Amino acid sequence: MTPIAFMDLKTQAKRIKSQVSARIEAVLEHGAYINGPEIGELEAALTRLTGAGATVACSSGTDALVIPLLAYGVQPRDAVFVPAFTYNATANAVLLAGGVPVFVDVDPNTFNMDAGHLADQIAGVTRAGKLKPKGIIAVDIFGLPADYDAIGAVAARHDLFVIADGAQSLGGKRLGKAVGALAPVTATSFFPSKTLGGYGDGGAIFVQDPAFAGVMQSIRWHGTDDARKESIRVGMNGRLDSIQAAVLLVKLSIFEEEIARRNAIAAQYEAGLRGLAGLQDIPVGYQSARALFVALLPKRDRVQAALKEKGIPSVVYYAKQLHLHDAFKAYGAGPGSLPVGEELGTRLLALPFHPYMSDEQVAVVVDAVRAAI
Ligand SMILES: *Cc1c(COP(=O)(O)O)cnc(C)c1O
DSSP states (O other): OOOOOSSOSHHHHHHHHHHHHHHHHHHHHHOOOBSOHHHHHHHHHHHHHHOOSEEEEESOHHHHHHHHHHHTTOOTTEEEEEESSSOTHHHHHHHHTTOEEEEEOBOTTTOSBOHHHHHHHHHHHHHHOSSEEEEEEEEOGGGOOOOHHHHHHHHHHHTOEEEEEOTTTTTOEETTEETTSSSSEEEEEOOTTSSSOOSSOOEEEEESSHHHHHHHHHHHBTTEETTTTEEOSOOOBOOOBHHHHHHHHHHHTTHHHHHHHHHHHHHHHHHHHBTTBEEOOOOTTEEOOOSOEEEEOTTHHHHHHHHHHTTOOOBOTTSSOGGGSTTTGGGSOOTTSSHHHHHHHHHEEEEOOOTTOOHHHHHHHHHHHHHHO
């Protein structure tokens, strides 16, 4: 058996190498390194894949959050509600766009934003009177779409915007609707390790309202208006490279097959670990994109050490919640304020997971975890 990698990007790269080379060659031939025909082609393909109203390709998952925040006109005293159990980019984006992150706890079963605690935090901000509730960024953690019905209902009561941070969830679904069409605006990332990863940085914004997508296209290109050729708003360089779009177009041709394989591996892990380890609850009607596979373990650090002894890599996601990081402490209420996420941070372990793992490799990891518990 080949050694077990936590994540393997090389097997896929070998598989598609000749097609990728041909598409990159085509970019070198036409020479439109920025805004080449691959950008429009990728955006159209992603719009078809997701059922979004429009797709705006951009430079990273972080910029895919910053651009919509700028489009919504976030101001210095605006509160944007984000989970603390996520990657730091979610909260960074709010601060980069000039808003203030307010942290929300997660559900102990799905690990996604708890709509009840969201409502409490909105009430708290309103009572304190310093900040104005403006919007919500819900994260689809580990690939599982958040509960946009419940979050959307809270948002509607308070007239807040909702952005889905789908950096981990492209390929996920709910009731037949794909990530990209589950919220008014969805951000995704093409960082190499995401479910659709490029050979470098990239991202995309899925927007239901095509006119609003036009605002984001202008922000992506320095706030320029195409017809008037002048700045009509503050913008940035938020563009995706033609070469990355060319790579992603090849990867899209095997994307759905890989998502299916991710789900098959996750099912094998679940069958082997159910009853022994806590597992992320995938509610009825939901399909996770399965960016990562995590297990909730009582003696997490001991299990991780035992796996390491057998040459099996694993990673802790997310050990420390954002409200406890130096950069974000000032915006949170300290240790104990978000108990569910804080507890998950002490018990979750991500196991080796990628679409090119064999059934045999998954079985080896399952046996090692079972032996270590
Ligand atoms: C990866 C990630 C991002 C940031 O994406 P980049 O492309 O690295 O900027 C944002 N949010 C979440 C939840 C992520 O996992």
